[in-house]
Structure formats: C-alpha cells, structure tokens
Amino acid sequence: MARPDLEVDVGGGLRLANPVLTASGTFGYGLEHDGIGDVAELGGICSKGLSLAPREGNPPERIAETAAGMLNAIGLANVGVDAFVREKVPALRERRATVIANVFATSVEDFRELARRLDGVEGVHALELNVSCPNVAHGGLEFGVDPKACGAVTRAVRDTTRLPIWVKLSPEASDSVAVARACLDNGADAVSAINTIRGMSVDARTGRIRLANRTGGLSGPAIKPIALRIVWEVHRKLPELPVIGIGGISTVEDAIEMLRVGARAVQVGTASFVDPRAAWNVLDGLRAFCVAQRTTARELVGTAW
Template structure:
C-alpha cells in the first residue's frame, strides 16, 4: 500500500500554514517580483519587505556585498511607504495565492502603529510582523535590544491590529535575546521570528574604504545559521509553547530540519533566494523528502524534538 503523504502543515499560534517554509522579509521582493518565478501559494507564507508609513530611500550604494558563506546587506529599509505598497505591491502577490505576513518598521511607536493598522486591514494579510531591529540604519537596533521598548512597541501594535495576529522579529544582536522575547510575548505577540541579520562591517582593501555605502551592514546566509540556531534554541527552551519561525542561513531541507529540531515550528528562508529564486520551494521539497526518508509522517513532530544530550 502506498505510504500516506507527509503532513507538512504547521501552526504558528493561530495561523495554520500548509507547510513550514516562509519567505523571509526583504528577500522575496516587495510585491510579486520573486513570486513570478516561485509560486508563493506553495509556501507556508510570504513575509513581505518591512514597510513604514512614509516613503524611505534606504542607504547609499553599494548595498549588498558577498561574504564568506553569506552576504552583508545595508539596504536600509528602502520602501515606497505603506499606502503605495498596499495599492501597488500587495495585490499582485495576494492574487498569486500568497498568505502574507506583512512586516512593518518605524522610528517611533506611532510609525509602527500607523503601518501595522494599515496592513492589518488589507485582504490577504494573515499576520503582522514587527521588525524590531534594523542593524543597518544609523540609529537601528534600539528597540530590539531593550525589553521595555519592545514591550511598548509590540503592545501598541497589538492594540492597533484587532484580530490579526502579531509576530515580533528579534535581533541576534541583543545581549539578552530571551529577555526581549519574553517582553514581546508578554505584550501580546503570538509568535516570534528569530533572527534578523547580524551586525557586520566589510572593508575594500584596494580603495581602503568600507565596502558598503552605509558602512555597517547585516550578515545573513549560511554563516549565521549557528547563531540563529542558538537563538531559536534558547528562546524556545525559555518560552515553551511560543511559536518561533527559525530564520537565518537556511538554504537546504536539512537546514530546515535542524531549525525545527532546535525548537522552531516554521522556517524562514532569505538569502538563499538571492542565489536561487526558487530556493524556498526547494527547501520545502527537500524537507518533505527528508521526512519521507526518516519515517516522519507529520513535519510538526520535528519541532523541538532535539535530543539534548550530545552523541
């Protein structure tokens, strides 16, 4: 008798996703640019580029630079502002069947609230993600380091989004990321995305200048996977039952398995999409194949199933 299909569905708090692979914010286009190459309906969800209530030009070029096992970006949250994004970018993505987690950012709590209230009312938005950090903005990362600022920002967003669930995106640069996670959940976040990029700096030896226009940037890709795994493991052990989307350096199905075993319920894929626009779907298929080879019927059974003793 044929083996029943593997159940790839997962729960992220109140959200039920058909599979655990989520396109990470800022790496899947603003609208349907990547979706034209990679069917977003086949993903668990698509987290869209963080939007503020105002247009923002981002950082000076160059904004991306390769690095060993990853890249450093200093895009600086360029965006058209939430009203333009809602009118022009979101509808074609939703029309392709994407379940959209809409990411928002701002300089002030009012900025976050303005963007969050607007996106939460839009058709196709299944959750709002609060980007608490931006390591490559000059004043960035402030909220993400501070449990008090995290709590007040998240609480204000939760109050503004009605029944639409709110996720908080944490920074690996926080000294005590568990304290920030506890603050976010205590303020009403139904889940967490761990992690954003790792603060970084690159030098161009020939020109003796910083390699990126903004100077500092954020490291992502395989180089950050051990850091992301550490945060996911620490946060999920400290906050059992709180759903975490494990993000950072996932580019294969086995990477996804590792993230789930460390405690995540779903997996974000970001930088891998720059090498292969269909990386998210490939990770999903490799994950399913891994489950098949290992006799796993429900991918959700992998979450937190790490044997804590080393071999």
C-alpha cells in the first residue's frame, strides 16, 4: 500500500511518525507486546504511571467489566521511576519506540523530582503528567480539577525539564478549558484528554460492591462521547494547544472522529485488553483511509462541522 503522510506535530519540538499511541496503564511498559506487534511502528507508547517509589497498588478486585467498558481501581501499581529508567527504557530504546513517560505524584515537589530523574534520559521523548487519577486517596483528581493547582504542577515540571510536557486532563473538572489554559500558561506543550471517570459496580444478587476500592475509573466506548466533547471544547477555545485524544477509541472510525474534533493524535486504551493488536489495527485503518481519501492525518484535525 502507498505510504500516506501520517506525521503529526504535537508541540514542544516533538513530531510523531503517526498519530496512534497507546494509553497509559493499558499497555504495560511497552515491552509486553513482543510477538504481537512492533512498537516502533506506533506513534508512541505511554508508560504505566510512574511514581518515585515502587507501588503495589490497591488490593483486588481491581477491575470490573461494564456494559460498554470497564472500571478499574489499580491504584497506580508500578515499578517506580528508577527501575523504569534502569530496566525498561534501554529495552524500549532497542525497539526504537517513541516513549512518553506517564508520571504521578501526590505533591508538586514529587512531580518536580520525577521530572528531574527523567530529564535527559535517552529514549524518553516526553512526559505525561497524570493529574487526574481517580483511584488514589491523595494527589489524584485534586490537581486535575483545579486550574491553579494544575498550573503549579505544570510550572514546577517546566522549570525542571526540557522534555515536552503533556498534562492529562480529568473529565471531572467543571471547566476543562480553564484547566487546559492554566497548563498552557505554565509551559505545557500539549494536553491529553481524557482520563477515566469515577463509577462503581454492585452485584444485584448479593449486594457486594465489586471493587475493593469501592469506586473505580470508567473507560472504554462508554466514555467516547465525553472525550469527544472535551477535546472539541479545548481545541475550539485554545487552537494553539495540541490535544491528544483519549477515551473509547477501539476502531479507526473512533480515531478519525477524535482527529476531526481537534485531536492531533490519539491514544488507544481499554481496546488493547480486548485485542492486543488494537492500536496497530487503528493505524492500518488510518493509513488505508488517508490513501483512499487522498488526505493526511494533519488535514483531518479539526474538520468536524
């Protein structure tokens, strides 16, 4: 097949070969898919959320299936930033992956320290600040729903690293545009939208609440309309700020819809649990679409009317 132009500029000097990435927490550290697909073909992979110290996460049950998606309350189980740099990044570099390190902390100071430890690490191409996790007691949503707090985190990281910074928005902020503007004003290169939305699941027969954490983050096709709306609002009000669209993307049509409302790139999340090749399938579909329509990924951005 002909090779259409899929390259996208996501700000901060970072150009991705194509706009299809995998979403944090749904693709491990990018090394678990050997034999399933070549991670170098993707626009990028976002790591599982990294904290300063390793974390065990929440006790089980940590996931529950829902009618149009899933709930998770993993609680940011991860190997810690130092083990990521030592053990995962060299292997990702060998595979020539474009790596976005997703980071999480409970204080501005710890966000700054995470940025310091990742700054200058060869093979890490951008940081994604998770200020919007609903599954931890402190520091999750508190930053993401408050423009001032979100701006302060962004500024601290901006002052610490030259890596491109993406701030991951929460759908639970009452004014996503205000949060996005605070990110932009404090040096963010892009925002990614959206993280999960709090929900819960109960067994009708026994009354048992299914997640040990009681509530969890809803993801998958159920949240796509919300994600489209938020990406569209941010793009319309802040067209200079690149947006990475996330939420319920399973097919190429979902990805194209997200580009059309203004996303410059997309992340495939929950769909990878259904089909581990989901991101590659979306990419193949986008390539075919652009050839058939004689268009490019860039030309699709913001064309919803």
